[in-house]
Amino acid sequence: MKFLQVERTESNVMAVTIDCPDSKVNKVSSSLLEEISGLLDSIEKDASLKGLVIMSGKDDNFVVGADVDELNAMSTPAEVVTYISKAHEVLSRIEKLPVPVVCAIHGSCLGGGLELALVADYRMASDSVKTFMGLPEVQLGLIPAAGGTQRLPRLIGLTSALPLMLTGANVRPKKALKIGIVDEIVIPHGMKDAAIAKALQLANGGGRTQKKRSLQQKVMDATVNRVLQDTSVGRGFVFGKAREQVMRQTLGHYPAALAIISSVEYGMKHGVQQGLENDILTFAKLVMDRKSLALRSLFEGMTDLKKNPMKDKARPVKKMAVLGCGLMGHGIASVSSGIAETILMKDISLQAAAKGMKEIWKGLEKQAKSGAITKFERDARYGKLIASDDYANFKNTGIVIEAVFEDLNIKRKVLADVEAATGEDTIFASNTSALPISHIAQGCRRPENVVGMHYFSPVPKMPLLEIIVTDKTADWVEATALELGIMQGKTCIVVKDGPGFYTTRILVPLLNESIKLVEEGADPKEIDKAMKLFGYPVGPITLVDELGIDVAAHVAKGEIKALFTARGLKGSDGYTRLFEKGFKGRKNNKGFYLYDASKKKGLPFIGGRKKGGRPVNPEVFEILGGARKAFDTTEVQDRLSLAMVNEAVLCLQEGIISCARDGDIGAVFGLGFPPFTGGPFRYIDQVGAQTVVDKMNRLQDRFGVLYSPPDLLMDMAKNKKKFREEK
Numbered sequence: 001m002k003f004l005q006v007e008r009t010e011s012n013v014m015a016v017t018i019d020c021p022d023s024k025v026n027k028v029s030s031s032l033l034e035e036i037s038g039l040l041d042s043i044e045k046d047a048s049l050k051g052l053v054i055m056s057g058k059d060d061n062f063v064v065g066a067d068v069d070e071l072n073a074m075s076t077p078a079e080v081v082t083y084i085s086k087a088h089e090v091l092s093r094i095e096k097l098p099v100p101v102v103c104a105i106h107g108s109c110l111g112g113g114l115e116l117a118l119v120a121d122y123r124m125a126s127d128s129v130k131t132f133m134g135l136p137e138v139q140l141g142l143i144p145a146a147g148g149t150q151r152l153p154r155l156i157g158l159t160s161a162l163p164l165m166l167t168g169a170n171v172r173p174k175k176a177l178k179i180g181i182v183d184e185i186v187i188p189h190g191m192k193d194a195a196i197a198k199a200l201q202l203a204n205g206g207g208r209t210q211k212k213r214s215l216q217q218k219v220m221d222a223t224v225n226r227v228l229q230d231t232s233v234g235r236g237f238v239f240g241k242a243r244e245q246v247m248r249q250t251l252g253h254y255p256a257a258l259a260i261i262s263s264v265e266y267g268m269k270h271g272v273q274q275g276l277e278n279d280i281l282t283f284a285k286l287v288m289d290r291k292s293l294a295l296r297s298l299f300e301g302m303t304d305l306k307k308n309p310m311k312d313k314a315r316p317v318k319k320m321a322v323l324g325c326g327l328m329g330h331g332i333a334s335v336s337s338g339i340a341e342t343i344l345m346k347d348i349s350l351q352a353a354a355k356g357m358k359e360i361w362k363g364l365e366k367q368a369k370s371g372a373i374t375k376f377e378r379d380a381r382y383g384k385l386i387a388s389d390d391y392a393n394f395k396n397t398g399i400v401i402e403a404v405f406e407d408l409n410i411k412r413k414v415l416a417d418v419e420a421a422t423g424e425d426t427i428f429a430s431n432t433s434a435l436p437i438s439h440i441a442q443g444c445r446r447p448e449n450v451v452g453m454h455y456f457s458p459v460p461k462m463p464l465l466e467i468i469v470t471d472k473t474a475d476w477v478e479a480t481a482l483e484l485g486i487m488q489g490k491t492c493i494v495v496k497d498g499p500g501f502y503t504t505r506i507l508v509p510l511l512n513e514s515i516k517l518v519e520e521g522a523d524p525k526e527i528d529k530a531m532k533l534f535g536y537p538v539g540p541i542t543l544v545d546e547l548g549i550d551v552a553a554h555v556a557k558g559e560i561k562a563l564f565t566a567r568g569l570k571g572s573d574g575y576t577r578l579f580e581k582g583f584k585g586r587k588n589n590k591g592f593y594l595y596d597a598s599k600k601k602g603l604p605f606i607g608g609r610k611k612g613g614r615p616v617n618p619e620v621f622e623i624l625g626g627a628r629k630a631f632d633t634t635e636v637q638d639r640l641s642l643a644m645v646n647e648a649v650l651c652l653q654e655g656i657i658s659c660a661r662d663g664d665i666g667a668v669f670g671l672g673f674p675p676f677t678g679g680p681f682r683y684i685d686q687v688g689a690q691t692v693v694d695k696m697n698r699l700q701d702r703f704g705v706l707y708s709p710p711d712l713l714m715d716m717a718k719n720k721k722k723f724r725e726e727k
Helices: 030-043 068-072 077-095 112-118 136-140 148-156 158-167 173-179 191-205 215-228 232-250 255-270 272-288 290-304 327-336 350-370 375-383 408-421 475-487 503-520 524-534 540-547 549-555 558-566 574-580 618-624 633-654 660-671 680-687 689-703 711-718
Strands: 004-008 013-018 051-056 061-063 101-105 108-110 122-126 132-134 184-186 319-323 342-346 385-388 399-402 427-430 450-455 464-469 491-496
Touching: 004 030, 013 030, 013 191, 030 077, 051 061, 051 191, 061 112, 068 077, 068 290, 077 112, 077 272, 101 112, 101 191, 108 112, 112 132, 112 148, 122 173, 122 191, 136 158, 136 255, 136 290, 148 158, 148 255, 148 272, 158 232, 158 255, 173 184, 184 191, 232 255, 255 272, 255 290, 272 290, 290 660, 290 680, 319 327, 327 342, 327 350, 327 450, 342 350, 350 375, 350 385, 375 385, 399 408, 399 475, 408 427, 427 475, 450 475, 464 475, 464 660, 475 491, 491 660, 503 524, 503 540, 503 549, 503 558, 503 574, 503 618, 503 633, 503 660, 524 540, 524 633, 540 549, 549 574, 574 618, 633 660, 633 680, 633 689, 633 711, 660 680, 680 689, 689 711
Parallel strands: 013 051, 051 101, 061 108, 101 122, 108 132, 122 184, 319 342, 319 399, 342 385, 399 427, 427 450, 464 491
Antiparallel strands: 004 013, 450 464
16 A cells, blocks of 8 residues: 555454655645545454554654645635535444554644544543644644544643633643543553554443543533533533634634634534534634635645755754844754754853853743753753853854844944854854844854844744845855754745845835824724734734834844935934833833833733723824824725835835745745734735735825836736735
């Protein structure tokens, strides 16, 4: 067989190993389902068989879910129905086998992989950092339609199952055992033998499961389930609260989350079989939905960007250094701790470097407690860090990443010091959000070794890395920086040098128009509300307060300002005026919003239980203009979103980014452009290039050249083309 390896023991237990050829992971494809179905034909007729063990032939994954490429190729709901119906048939046949079925889970077990495990009688997971499980379909705009919505709630209860499905969160083995997803944790070595022995034990004992959960846990679960799951009133309460929370967090932009709740509710009311049948139709509808298409395009783009097309030119990084051990610096060192053998952490003093190392330890300890890494690996990673207050140990360093203050002269000085302390093969990477890399490298000894690596804060959590190359950056330097970023777990886009590069450049027009709206009389809270309704995770005013008004004022100056001034654009000096009055945002509790409001009786608190959110700081109006007036929500959304979209198209037109895919990935994962749109370029495709051009022209008539449609966009509209052609 192509996908399955079958072995039969002397005790008549069949061990089936899933190993999809020409792929690093096992995916649930139509071909795999057909092969399993054929094997079941013989298993169902085999009266001598005593048990079945299902495992994976991959080193780090069990089954990772549906073959998304196959789903994307489907053009009609009927094709989707045929595909998911086949999956239902196969899983139902496994579930009904008269012999005990044991799943031996090692590595990632996601989506259809977990749904396969749910039909087994017994699930054992390996005690490995590689092993985790989950139902991430919601992140692709889909539901777990191969039984996840029906079987998981019945296995672990509504209150445990719904959060997992609605967030797509992963579960490590210890937690999976605690909540009842798996029945046992075993060491990876000898797992196959343990699974075969368990299958025999179940067969000889006549029982289908032997769960080892504490009496206290069983009593507690039974009580909770009886109240919340086994009564119509309890179920109504759970589903009502779930819908309320989803709407509060997503504002209805992600229909898959609501569909998951409805699917579970339908199954609870009508039974498993009808629930499964209903899921088939729901899944087919969602696969065709444009929001799911957009989310799947982002997934596809991230998958593509995990590959380094220049890998053969990349050089290994055994020793690296990070300059500046603050928030960004220790974050960069943290995500590098599993890669380099030695990481020098330099700051102005050993105390400052040690402070950064302490933060890294906190992160490593948290990972160890969650099961993401072992305690040994925690200690080994921390042991790679070396605090430094000079360049004495920088010889033979492969790459130096600076994360010092955003000042051109400081960065040039640091570059000169690094070049003096290192050799011809040391890469200098600047973590800058706006300063042109060519300006930082001006006058240096080895401009070909200089590259930009723009991380986003907080580094361990933010997925994007923007790599900036100049016309002098050597190919091997670009390749090495890209390979390092991929190994750090980042989704990397490579962009050309220029003021603000790509992400900062397209953010600046949005932030500029935001403060201009405030100056024109708009309420900051209404601006934030409008953009959250559009789909941004946070509003632009809140974003500035979080990033720092001082940072916004700094970015609005210099090269970025010159770039826009050359095009006839007039930027607001509002952020500068606020900064000069001592406003820095949340970092000093003085921003567009009041951050000491919780101390004042009766004032609402953002993110808390009281309605209304955090109050606006009235001092802002005294500085920017006190007269307030209402703005149409659509006008606010168009002015801000199209300012970013227009700049993104200009970046593609000028070659700052090489393709629309990178532009979409950068805007979504770096700046929070609404993910369900797929990014600014896919947004244009969905709305229609001509529609966007017409909106731009109307805005240009009212607000000037910022909204002048680029030639590239005009050509797309004229020729009725799309930036992201469907496969």
